[in-house]
Every structure is written in structure tokens, then in C-alpha cells.
Amino acid sequence: MPDAQPPFTKLQLVERVDSWPYFTKDPEAYRRHMLDYHYFLIEGYDRPFGYVHSHFISEVSWPEYWKIDAEKRFLTLTTGTDFDTRSRLVYETLRKNHESQSVPALRYWAKEEFPVYDTLTGELVLNMDGCGTDMFGIVSFSVHMTGWVMTAEGIKIWVPRRAKEKMSFPGMLDNTVGGSLAAGEKPIDGIVRECEEEICLDPEYTRANIRACGTNSFQLTVTDLLEPACQHQVQYLYEIELRQDVVPKIGDGEVGELNLLSLEEVVEAMRQGEFKLTCNMTYLAFFIRHGYITAENEPDFVQICSRLNRYHDLFIA
Template sequence: MSWILESIRIRPRNLVDQMTWPEFWVLDRETRTLTLEHGTDFAMRTDLFRDTLEAAIESAKVDVLPKWTKEMFPLYSADGQHILDMDGIGLDAFGVVNFAVHMIGFVRADSTTKYWVPSRAKTKLSYPDMLDNTVEGSLATGEKPIDCMVRECEEELCLDPSYTQSNLKACGTISYSMDQTDSGHVGCQHQVQYLYELEFTQDIIPKIGDGEVGEVSLMTLDEVRAALAGGEFKLNCAMTWLAFLIRNGHITAENESDLVEICSRLHRKHDLFIV
């Protein structure tokens, strides 16, 4: 498996120099390629890549790797081949596309619609205490988006899976790049979100579940928009809200001159150059 170094999009030269490359890697600086030898099958490639990340962490020289997530995510080639699985610690550093599910939940009361907006727990490693989408989570290897969304709703806000399953509305996808990582380093995250909406009945009150959420409160659309303008939302959640506002006619060509540019940046095509 060869990895073209141009695809290591977070400060590639610094990353390559900081990494400890075990003997099963061949680094060719002239052709800017990194080749994994001996990785003849899926399981072996997965094991060798974990060994590579462990070596980098133990060397204590790599400043773009956060803590182990203990969650495995798929790495796909540009033609869609599932090459290996890696711990989430390596996603941003190696420019791997992260697939996630994001849901905006709302409740109608009289003529008013309000939105359930959580704040992230103060103990979160990334963006602690910032505002979030109602529920979000990364898609683990082998997990279907709808199953991930139902699971995350139960874990984060204690929602009944049968209610979630019956009332979720799928709203397509967005794909985009950001110029910093979750750990705050300059770089480029590549993300694809499967989008959902969920209408809550007035008797369903979210409860704090697995500790990912600090608190959750109802906000009007104007309050959400003000919070977005004030930079109070986690960056990728702002993308979800932009898509929501466009999808529901709150951002239009008549009130936003950059609508075409915004839409194009919410639908990027990500290619990872692996052969």
C-alpha cells in the first residue's frame, strides 16, 4: 500500500519528520511516497498502522496526535476500497475522511419552534463547554448511519430508541474541510456528515446520559443564529446549522449574496491518494 504524502494534509513535512517510521514503512522523499510493506491483508495493515501510531506516541515527538480514542474508524482509498481500520487518534493527522451523524432536534409549542441545544461537557478534550448539535457522533467501522444516530441519541440524551427510529428524518449529507484539527492544531479536517432532524413531542425532555453533554436547553432560532454569529458553536456543528438554515429556507439567495459559495463548500469531494 502506497500513501502519497500530499494526502497527509496536516503540515506534511513536520509530521513526516516527527513520526517514528517502523521498518515496515519505506519513505521516499524524492517521489514523496510512503509505502507500507508486508501489509498483505486487511488485518495485518490494521495491526501495522496501530504499531506505527504507538511508536509515534512513545517517541513523544509528535504534537499532532491527541490521546487514544479507543474507537476504530475505516480508511478508504479514492476508489472506495476499505484499506484498514485505525484508532480515531490518527484521523486528522493523516487526512483521513471522518464520517459522522449529526441531528438537530426541535419542539413545536403553539406557533413557536424551539431547538434542543446542548453544551459540551467541560471535561471534553475538544471544544469543552461550547455549543453542539442536539446529538452527534462519529460512525464506527461497520456501523450504519441510522444505527449510529439511534445509538448516540440513547447514549447522550437517553432517548427511547423506538421513538428515535420512528421519527428521525434523514436530510442527506454535507462534506467539507476545516483548517484546524479537533486538538486545535493548524491543519485540515475532512468530514462527511449524515444529517438528521427529529421532532420532539412536548413531553419528551432530554436527559444527560454518558457524560458527553454538560447541559441541554431550548433555544429559539434567533438565539441559535446569534450564537452562531458569536462563535459559540463547535466548528463542525456550525456547518450542520448552515445546512439546516439553507434547507429550511432561512438562508436564501435573497438574504445571502454568498449562497452559491457556501453551498459548494458544504459539498466537497474528498479523495485520499492511496494505491
């Protein structure tokens, strides 16, 4: 992660999140970076499904159906020719290490399964408990909604502060609503569910007023606990213009407080590093959609736009 300190420029906000190097920019530097990672492979498939930091290789107890090639840096699931078997074996691996409490990243059991796809063909190859997604460096999917109100002073955004009890980024500012997308769940159903759980929006109201706004995608070099790792993330983006008489309420305990902030206040909080890292990408996309950030007022506009939509190409360098 770049060593820049606040106040951050908008491009630095992007670089703090999309921190994984680009192969095409400097292939040799990319290969040096990958020396700290193993490729997560599944027997029968040619391409990796994720990148596993080497500290996980040494921390995790790997059952006999895993093969580790230290020279090539391959971590290969060698057993399982069908979806159910592969899912079961990965579950058993994660569960065993979770119960041993020997791997800090696996101490929290997500109780939600997330899909692992072949990024080339789109085949669903297995489901994995959420505690393993950052460790294995797979592509993960989430839904995020920006709730805003048009006031006499202009647009204002409902911005929550994360509860102090949250495991990651406690007490920091967040997207209006956001959450991971579970296996088999449609993005629209996921964001409607999250809106109800987190800010008590009526599902019928959400479905009638929400607007889909495309995706963000990026690749981090850390977990949400800021441990060295790989995160491939795709955000499905939504927004709602709320009437002034529709006031969100704190729902499931993940939110500590909820405040209505001007665009200028949101930008300044971003510049000062007050937001959970990936939220910066969600808000930058919102500002671009609404013409608040433009090619005329932002010198790094083209690079920011391109890095909000990174293509997740998993390959062996």
C-alpha cells in the first residue's frame, strides 16, 4: 500500500485501494511482487482462482488433498472433480483451521458461503465460507448503495459511522449501505436486504426507488484487517434519492451513528482518511456520476476512472 499520508489526493485514495501492481506497467516488478504469493489452483483447471500470501501457506494446516509446490509457488487442491466435493474439502480445511484458532485471519467464521468462479469461463467451481475469501485471494462480490437527499444547500449524503465493535475498521465512516453478496443471491436482492437490515428501509420502497449504477472493481494487497494478502473485489453499485421525510434509522448494530453530510464534507473526510478503505471507491464513482468530479476540475480524472474498473485477470506470471 502506498505510504502517502493525509490529506490524500483523489488519485492517492484510489491507489490506497487498488494497490496491486499492474503487470503491463512493469512485468519484472510484478513478478517480484508475486514472489510473496502462491497461486491457488484446482486440479483440472489451467488458471489460478486466487493468490495466497506466503504467510498463510506457513500458518495453515493443509490436509493431504492439498499439494504445495514451493518452487513454482503452487497451492493445488488435488481432489474433487465436482462442485460439491470441492466445496466440502475447502470447507473442511477452513473449519479445521478456524477451530484450532492458529490462523488469525480464520478466527471469525462468516457463516455465509461465497462463490468461486472460473474467471475465464464463468463456471461456478465451488462455494467457500467468507472467512477464506481474503486468504485465498479469490474474486469476491458485494453490493453498495449511496443514499442521498436534495436539500436547499444541494446534495447531501447519509453517511454511517461503523460501530466500534466491528472487527474491521471500527469507528470509521462507511457507505450508506453495503455488504457481501452471498452465493446464489442476486445483487438487487442483496442490496434490498442490506438496506432493510442496516438502515431500516422498507423493501418495497427500496425496490421502487433504487437505481443500479454499474460496478467498481479493484485489487488490494491487504485484508480488511490490513494483513498482507490479496483481495479481488467487485462492487455492484446502487443509489437512492431519498425524500427529506424518509429518514434512515440504525438497524442491525453494525452502524454506530448516521449523519447527513454535504458533498464537501464527505470529500474532506475522504482526504483525511476517515473512511473504510474501499468506501473511497464507491463515493468517487458517485461523484463522477453526478458531475462533481470532472475532467475539468480533476487532473487525474482519466486514471481515476480507469482504476475504478479493474479487470480481474488471474494468471501465472
